[in-house]
Amino acid sequence: MSAKVYLVGAGPGAADLLTLRAARVLERADIVFHDALVAPQTLAIAERATKIAVGKRSGRNSTAQRFINKQLIDAARRHAVVVRLKGGDPMLFGRAQEEIDALTKAGIEFEVVPGVTAACAASAAVGVSLTRRGMARTACLITPRSAEGEPENDWAAGVVAADTAVIYMGAGLSESICATLLARGQAGGTPVAVVENATLPAQRVLLGKLRDLPRIAQEIGPGPAVIILGEVLRQAVDARIFREKGNPRRCAGRM
Amino acid sequence: MSAKVYLVGAGPGAADLLTLRAARVLERADIVFHDALVAPQTLAIAERATKIAVGKRSGRNSTAQRFINKQLIDAARRHAVVVRLKGGDPMLFGRAQEEIDALTKAGIEFEVVPGVTAACAASAAVGVSLTRRGMARTACLITPRSAEGEPENDWAAGVVAADTAVIYMGAGLSESICATLLARGQAGGTPVAVVENATLPAQRVLLGKLRDLPRIAQEIGPGPAVIILGEVLRQAVDARIFREKGNPRRCAGRM
Structure with a gap:
């Protein structure tokens, strides 16, 4: 299976500050791992996906991060379209690099969908x-x-x-x-x-x-x-x- | 007429990196003043709007900026929904402040729709x-x-x-x-x-x-x-x- 993990920016808070691309990826998602602060209306776009809340507000620790990395890798082995949905933009203060490194090491393809920071x-x-x-x-x-x-x-x-x-x-x-x-x-x-x-x-x-x-x-x-x-x-x-x-x-x- | 000028971020280039909110504002727009680099598909969302290209790539001078400010004010006196569509996010390197100051001075309401920078x-x-x-x-x-x-x-x-x-x-x-x-x-x-x-x-x-x-x-x-x-x-x-x-x-x- 050619699985792909999308690191998607959910934007700053309001559901309509999601990008069109992010909405289309969510529509296709099999499973979504999302931050605590993502708007319910944004999650609702991922109609057919299993939604899993991960991440704490702040002070999220390394153990939790390693567990998220593992969940992403496991999900990519069972599903075609895996989404990691992050508040704001994934590449600013989102710990994306740790996830990217884990995915790369596991040989799993990823794509970043930028968001409004x-x-x-x-x-x-x-x-x-x-x-x-x-x-x-x-x-x-x-x-x-x-x-x-x-x-x-x-x-x-x-x-x-x-x-x-x-x-x-x-x-x-x-x-x-x-x-x-x-x-x-x-x-x-x-x-x-x-x-x-x-x-x-x-x-x-x-x-x-x-x-x-x-x-x-x-x-x-x-x-x-x-x-x-x-x-x-x-x-x-x-x-x-x-x-x-x-x-x-x-x-x-x-x- | 209660006109409003929307300073809208068109995102970094790809048309689908526009936000849902920006797309909805464009659908309602009467007139759109856009940067040179905005994607044609993004402009096409503003179906019923007059489109006016303003702004040069770089080195755009103050005279040109003052003319854009004047165009926005004039448009707000004739139309209900005026859009100033900028590449990226309006509030980063987009000369938005000069437009905001001119609109404020003219007593015209404005709203900023952030974009992906x-x-x-x-x-x-x-x-x-x-x-x-x-x-x-x-x-x-x-x-x-x-x-x-x-x-x-x-x-x-x-x-x-x-x-x-x-x-x-x-x-x-x-x-x-x-x-x-x-x-x-x-x-x-x-x-x-x-x-x-x-x-x-x-x-x-x-x-x-x-x-x-x-x-x-x-x-x-x-x-x-x-x-x-x-x-x-x-x-x-x-x-x-x-x-x-x-x-x-x-x-x-x-x-």
Whole structure:
């Protein structure tokens, strides 16, 4: 049997941010191994497939990952169309490489179907581009979470060097992110946006400054969230603070 | 009339990497202003819309951008559903912010429909994840192209600080990219991949080392291309060099 494993990006949350290609692969799927956060409507496209929830929200450990790898290989020996459905894009923070390596070693063909990553969804939610002519031409996607046994690498360097940074899986680490970045010389007044549940009905956008990040993060719930940092957000952040403070003089002059 | 302008990501090239939401917006569109590189099949979804090609490949100047902004505003005054269809994701290297600012100033509602960006498509084409546990947890998306009148900003800092870098619109600048990065201390042996026409039938993936980037770039054609740099590519690059050199001793032992 010429089985194939498709590593498919489910997109950032909303079911209609799936690609047409991903939908067609799901329609043909015999079995789907999916992340916890994939929308039920997306899974429903895989009408005739067995669905198996794998993966935890964060802190998924290596043992669990090895078990997923084994499940994919076993499934490819019994089915023609195996789908590994991941939130966002498979090739960003999705542990796809471990699955690709396992499949390759087992001689099983794979194909990656790219998806919309959370950074783009969060940027759309805020209504502010991650890049901007004359202001920002580097956008760095980062996670501060280290794997078990992984050496502490220098994630903060990427934030400091980039014009815009998007931090994945960092909302629960806001205090340490803020402290680390301030210690590295990032200005406390750097504009930030925290986007929770991007593209879902429960979507929330919170704006502020880096020094306030721990306080902002306390306001968000348990949904998946990304943090955007950078000067591109300055206008949006200032407008919010202006609205909150309700400066009547500027109101008269400007609104 | 309650007009709305949709800034829609058309994805990286292949028509079926459009999102379901983008397809539904296109079906309802009265008028579509699209980038030169959008697939004809994608435009065909906008059955009842007037289609207007705007934007040049690269080096599109500010005058042209101001004219696009004006066209969007004028269209929103005559039509209910106006679409600005951009290659990739609108919020990455798409000059969306200039359009958003113009629309906001004119009091016109807008919505961003995110898309699959070229970095994810290129990563899928190579079959190597941009991030990898224990090796890469920062992926920096960059363009070395400066706008007219824009101060030369420090794009190279982002590449050097990130574990993985993806350079957009840089294939024609390979010599200067290579020289700049080597001068900044990036190792000449850093693995690179150049992906031309990602997701299209003419897709090509070229692998090598940073020091060979100018030579590699000579091999690619006029299609849109991105350059990926980083240790995540090491195994893929070594395997290619191994195949090309055809080391018989390692062959006997390993294949």
